[in-house]
Amino acid sequence: MNEFNEIELLFINKLLNKVNYGNLNLFESNQFANSPIGNSILKKIELKFEARFSEIKKRNNNAGISEFRYEFDNYVGKAILERLNVLDKSSYQAISKWNEKETEKFAKDILGPIKYEQFELLKLTKFLTEKSKEKNSS
Template sequence: MTEFDKIELLFINKLINKIKYQNLSLFESNQFANSPIGNSILEKIKNEFESQILKYHKYNKESRIGGIQYEFDNHIGKSIQERLNEMDNYSFQAIIKFDEEETQKFAMDILGPIEYDQDEFIKLVDFIKVKANEKTGG
């Protein structure tokens, strides 16, 4: 069984409590969605499910979880674009100062453990740069 560290458990606790007992603001939603801690949790869950499925299907690759793939124009890409469109200007004031490596790291944090092609990833990086320029007047 996959073990979660204290930071991941605090993240899960905060998220579930926000969803269950409070209104999750757009800012908080973006914070959770873009967090590398959430990515770590998703990766552990994905690995756990894959290892369990592989045990039952004797390593049949077609039975693996992971059919979800990011593409800029699919439902996942549209959802990410919508979230970025709704991010506040203060976040973009930080993003506009990112160099290429930091922008790519931010895009990777947004995508998390989901599969993607490099061309689709570059589209997201470019979208982030354009959106940062729009939101900051830069």
């Protein structure tokens, strides 16, 4: 589980090459940002360095620095919403066909290992549902 699989390594390779040697356009940025593969990589890194991250979190808490969390209206939430606002119409067409559970799963995939409260996840799910209706009616 802690080893990177071939798809994850290709994902990292493509991302790093794009960042280092290319121009990352908005479409590509969204592909990387909303990818369950990227979230899988983040979870593995978090598990591998859990003790070290725990130590850093403790120091940050003592210094009054809050933990990295998703809230619909904080800087993390706003960055995610900004990307979702420019998601292509075909993505929203697909989302519009999903039921609530499928939309929630997608929202969880977007958040990946970021900590969040259930009511914040519900706000994101509702946003995705409403945005898909809006995009499909235009």
